Amino acid sequence: MMIFARRAATQVGATTMDRPEWVAVHPQGQHVFCTLTNNKNRGVKENQPVGGPNPRAENHYGQIVRWMPTAGDHASNSFEWDLYLIAGNPSVHKDSLYGGSDNITAENMFNSPDGIGFDKAGRLWIQTDGNYSNKGDFAGQGNNQMLCGDPMTGEVKRFATGPVACEITGLAFSADQTAMFVGVQHPGEGGAPSHFPQGGSTKPRSTVMIVTREDGGIVGA
Structure with missing residues (x-):
């Protein structure tokens, strides 16, 4: 069952999800967060109906689900859940679920949440790998x-925007939280014009960036 977990889940009628990616546990509680990147087949294929944590057909944007096990016990066979956010485009889909949840605006909108992680203070860092057309x-x-x-x-x-045709993925902090390490993967993929990170006429290269504050303080505080 550990090797064929998905097949076993299908046999017992588990809820199909919209492409689960990363999972993170809040450092100061029992809440677990999981990114559901997107799913073009939601509501299209018979075995992927709309409902529950997957509220939209042909889900282009993705969402983040979180759950809390009963009594805070992760060995429990029951839990409560909700959607922390539903990504979307309120500029295109006003007053529609495709515009995203109430905490999504034209200033912070995005699609395809992928990497997630917490810092020691409990801030949730979200990275995207989606459509940048x-x-x-x-x-x-x-x-x-x-x-x-x-x-x-x-x-x-929004904390940072990546270069052309890249994925933002990977997150780590120094022990004192004053340095953040962030991965920029395959900039310029598909032949898109990019010379990141060295500029000029150089070829684009995947990179790990170090982010620090000018005052040497904790990143994100």
């Missing part, structure tokens, strides 16, 4: 990016 359903969403969310209030703010 800036056309149609994705108009105005820009390149892949990194955002910071408050699990208590639901507030989400």
Whole structure:
């Protein structure tokens, strides 16, 4: 069952999800967060109905689900869940679930949440690996990016925007939280014009960036 977990889950009627990616546990509680990147087949294929943590057909944007096990015991066979956010494009889909949840605005909108992780203070860092065409359903969403969310209030703010045609993925902190390490993967994929990170006429290269504050303080504080 450990090797064929997905097949075993199908046999017992488990809920199909919209492409689960990363999972992170809040450092000061029992809440678990999981990114559901997107799913073009939601509501299209018979075995992937709309409902529960997958509220939209042909889900282009993705969402983040969180759950809390009964009595805080992760060995429990029951739990409560909700959606921390539903990504979307409120500029294109106003007053629609495809515009995202209430904490998504034209200033912080994105698609395809992928990497997630917490810092010691409990801030949720969200990284994207999605459609950066800036056309149609994705108009105005820009390149892949990194955002910071408050699990208590639901507030989400954009922290960084990646270079052309890259994925933002990978997150680590120094022990004192004054340095953040962030991965920029395959900039310029598909032949998109990019010379990141060295500029000039150099070839684009995947990179790990170090982010620090000018005052030497804790990143994100």
